[in-house]
Amino acid sequence: SDEDVDDSSEFVKFFPSFIWAVRDFTLERKIDGKDATENDYLEFALKLKHGTSKKVMEYNLPRECIQKFFPSRTCFTFPFPTAPENVSHLERLDLADLSTEFLEVTGRFCTFVFDQSDVKKLKDGYTVTGRVLGHLAKMYMDTISSGAVPCLENAVIAMAMIENQAAVKEGFExxxxxxxxxxxxxxxxLKVVSSEHQRLSSMATQTFMTRSFRDTDGKLLISWFQSFISKQKIKAKEETQRQLQEKMEAERQSNEERMIQMKEKMDEEMRLQREEAQRAMDSKLREQAALLEKGFQEKADRMSQEMEEFKRQNAEAESNRVREFAELLENSSKRNEESMAMMMQQHREQMKALQQQMRARSAGGCCIL
Structure with a gap:
């Protein structure tokens, strides 16, 4: 629908390159009687018709969708691979039996795919690995089997939960x-133990950050950190004043490193989002210029409005991310202060117990801790 087409700026951020591979191409690649390249032939096939009738709109819609959703388009026309009498046993043919023209196009096609095709990506520039693609494929198949309609956003959210839970586990391990x-x-x-705790904490945080996905508010990082701290926490009554102070310093440095790592990840995510937004904007500008050149003034004007709205949405999204991160820093600082206050309270209790023990000894009594 037209509404779906208007959302092209969101899809173009992470849609792959468009390759149109035409099998058994026997036509002449000519436009207006002149020889044309494969890409020219594709663009000619995607050319829109003027008019507002239902037939014209049905003709234009798939072509308009391809133009908007796939700004990068390439065409390969494969001739017949071999002589007609060989078609019935293609799987047994030798390389020498294949058409040289077919092999030439095949070579160009493979080179293009290997050298110029980008890796699969989701929104926010997240790279789709084989493991992630497997998760998405299974979710889609389960959804279709249940009779529901697949939704990319829901699948990504579910996949993020799986990946982040695994990231928490890897970091803790x-x-x-x-x-x-x-x-x-x-x-x-204790100084050696504290130093090693700080080093391992930093390594575990980096492990989590490398695999985590869409943990924009830092909740999973906090959950992970609390999980291993709660299991490794040393009871305050077993430490002396010097030991507790060293632990507090190590905790402070670990907290600073976590904040730096989170800031670096947020900056990288925002950089990727800006690049995606710029690619989408460049695509719209090219499309607008093409519409103007072809006489579609009304569509070009509507696209100008879309671009302004797109800019506003991106600016608002970036502002929200900055605000969320500021809140995350504030909350993390508050939690760190609370943790330090608790340690200080434990320290005071230890000192009080130690003073009582010293007074008891000086009085010749006995004190059991």
Missing amino acids: VYQSGMEKLKNSFPLE
């Missing part, structure tokens, strides 16, 4: 395995 190895070297000075 990095920290846990490192601490298990450290235990084999006990007893150690």
Whole structure:
């Protein structure tokens, strides 16, 4: 529908390149009696008709969708691969039995796919690995089998939950395995333990960040951090004043490193979003110029309005991301202050118990802690 076409600026951000491969091409590639390239032939086939009748609109709609959703378009016309008498046993043919023209087009096609086709991506520039593609394919098949209509956004959200849960697990395993190895070297000075805790915490955070997806508010990072801290936390009553102070310093430095890593990831995500938005805007500008050149003034004017709205939406989205990150920093700082306050309270309780013990000893009594 026209409404779907108007959303092209969102789809063009992550849609793949468009390759039109025509099999058994026997026609002449000519336009107005002149030889034409494969790409010219494709663009000629996508040319819109003037008019507003139902027949014209039905003719234009698929062509308009291809033009808007796929700004990068390439055509390959494959001639008949071999002589007609060989067609019935193509799987047994030798390379020498294939047409040289067919092999030439095949070579250009493969080179283009290998050298110029981008990797699969989702919104926000997230690269689709084989593992992620497997998740998406299974979700789509399960949805179709259940009789429902597949939805890209819902599939991405569900896939993000799977990936982020796995990211939490991987991050925790990095920290846990490192601490298990450290235990084999006990007893150690607390300074060594604190330094190793800080190093492993940074490694685990980086492991999580590398695999995590769409954790824009940092909730999963916080959940992950709290999960291993709660399991590894040393009871305050087992530490001295010096030990607790070193732990507090290590905690402060770890918190600063986490904030830096989150800031770097947010900056990278925003950079990718700006690049996507710029590609979409460039595509619309080219399409608008083409419409004006072909005499579609009304469509070009409507596209100008779309571009203004697109700019506004992107500016608003970027502003929201900056605000969300500022809130995340503020909340993280608040949690760190609360954690430090709790440690200070534990420290005061330890000092009070130590003073009571010292007074009891000086009085000749006995104190059991």
